[in-house]
Amino acid sequence: MKPVPPDFPGALMINDQEIESVTEVLKARSPFRFYGPNMVWKTKTFEENFAKFIEVKHCLAVSSGTAALVVGLRALGIGLGDEVIVPANTFIASAGAVLECGATPIFAEIDESLTIDAEKVEEKITPQTRAIMPVHFGGKSCNMDKLMNISERYDLLMIEDCAQACGATFRGRKVGSFGHVGAFSFQINKIITTGDGGAVTTNNSELYTRAVRAHDHGCLRDEDGHLGLEQSPEAFFSTNYRMNELTAAVAVVQLSKIGLIISRMKLRKASVIENLGTLRNFKISKIWDKEGDTGRNLILIANTQERALSLVKELRELGFSAAIPYGGYAVYFHRQIRESKIWKNLPRRTAFKLCPYTEDLLPRSVMIGISPLFTEEHVDVLVRTIVKNDK
Numbered sequence: 001m002k003p004v005p006p007d008f009p010g011a012l013m014i015n016d017q018e019i020e021s022v023t024e025v026l027k028a029r030s031p032f033r034f035y036g037p038n039m040v041w042k043t044k045t046f047e048e049n050f051a052k053f054i055e056v057k058h059c060l061a062v063s064s065g066t067a068a069l070v071v072g073l074r075a076l077g078i079g080l081g082d083e084v085i086v087p088a089n090t091f092i093a094s095a096g097a098v099l100e101c102g103a104t105p106i107f108a109e110i111d112e113s114l115t116i117d118a119e120k121v122e123e124k125i126t127p128q129t130r131a132i133m134p135v136h137f138g139g140k141s142c143n144m145d146k147l148m149n150i151s152e153r154y155d156l157l158m159i160e161d162c163a164q165a166c167g168a169t170f171r172g173r174k175v176g177s178f179g180h181v182g183a184f185s186f187q188i189n190k191i192i193t194t195g196d197g198g199a200v201t202t203n204n205s206e207l208y209t210r211a212v213r214a215h216d217h218g219c220l221r222d223e224d225g226h227l228g229l230e231q232s233p234e235a236f237f238s239t240n241y242r243m244n245e246l247t248a249a250v251a252v253v254q255l256s257k258i259g260l261i262i263s264r265m266k267l268r269k270a271s272v273i274e275n276l277g278t279l280r281n282f283k284i285s286k287i288w289d290k291e292g293d294t295g296r297n298l299i300l301i302a303n304t305q306e307r308a309l310s311l312v313k314e315l316r317e318l319g320f321s322a323a324i325p326y327g328g329y330a331v332y333f334h335r336q337i338r339e340s341k342i343w344k345n346l347p348r349r350t351a352f353k354l355c356p357y358t359e360d361l362l363p364r365s366v367m368i369g370i371s372p373l374f375t376e377e378h379v380d381v382l383v384r385t386i387v388k389n390d391k
């Protein structure tokens, strides 16, 4: 078998187009997004194109997915004393961004899709709850019908963490266009990449303006792109989460390739699933909208942790990207979360054994990366290895 392509979908599609785009910025000697000797406006172009792609009114490019979450939360006015409901299964940045804003992440169970269990969100709502953060985990959407319904009924803000699911849809609508704000990452493991980078999306002009402030020292720039001594009551303290023109030069080209990347991953994933047939000891994890899945990951749930681990080990030996998500630990087990001041001050009732279902499910889950560059042979070996481990 030819070596399995490493699990970097967007990065492996980089070619002369990205190189030319970056060169253009360098030749113009204008790597800063707001002004320079000969602007080529890559960041502005990316924002316009990304807003069109997600089908929202506004997009703000930022320096990372984490920055997108922090900027999004600050735009929503989330801060000290506020609670944000976050799934117990996610990358640390989702909960970390809430803590960074001085608010408290409250963890909710996931369901068999490994995304937040909409049925379990309601029991976590308190008078302090301001927002829900659905995380579209593993290239696919959460159960958005139910989550939108809860957000509307309880008048809660919604920030979607779309870091892992750029281009995914739910009932034909792109993730990142449901909530009050959406947050995207273009880190190297993501569907499209700029190395590091991110974007905030919203349909609300006021939130967009607040996001612009939140990503740029709390201020708005003048027509020439300079930060003045702004005395507006709307100004607030924030720091620098800006994207630069070199990053945006890559982002513009990567975005133009996203359709191709997703269609290839979808095709390969469908072919794996079709050939797996009926499994006895593994289940394919639930997908709330199969049509809208980007195909980025195949997630299997084993009946035992041992079986999950041995599949991961064998797939890795063959060169596939396979892992028990986050080592099988709910995000609140991260030392950084538990050691944070806010978490330490949480009442004891919320401190331990918060989400037993998640704690049982995660260690039995196997997350496999699907590459747009898989050949039929890769698909075949992947299928055979899973079937062998199902015995």
Ligand SMILES: Cc1ncc(COP(=O)(O)O)c(C=O)c1O
Binding pocket: 064, 065, 066, 067, 090, 091, 093, 094, 135, 161, 163, 164, 185, 186, 187, 196, 197, 198
């Ligand atoms: C669910 C989730 N949220 C947020 C992030 C943070 O993105 P970044 O690494 O670009 O800061 C990531 C990935 O890294 C992620 O997987």
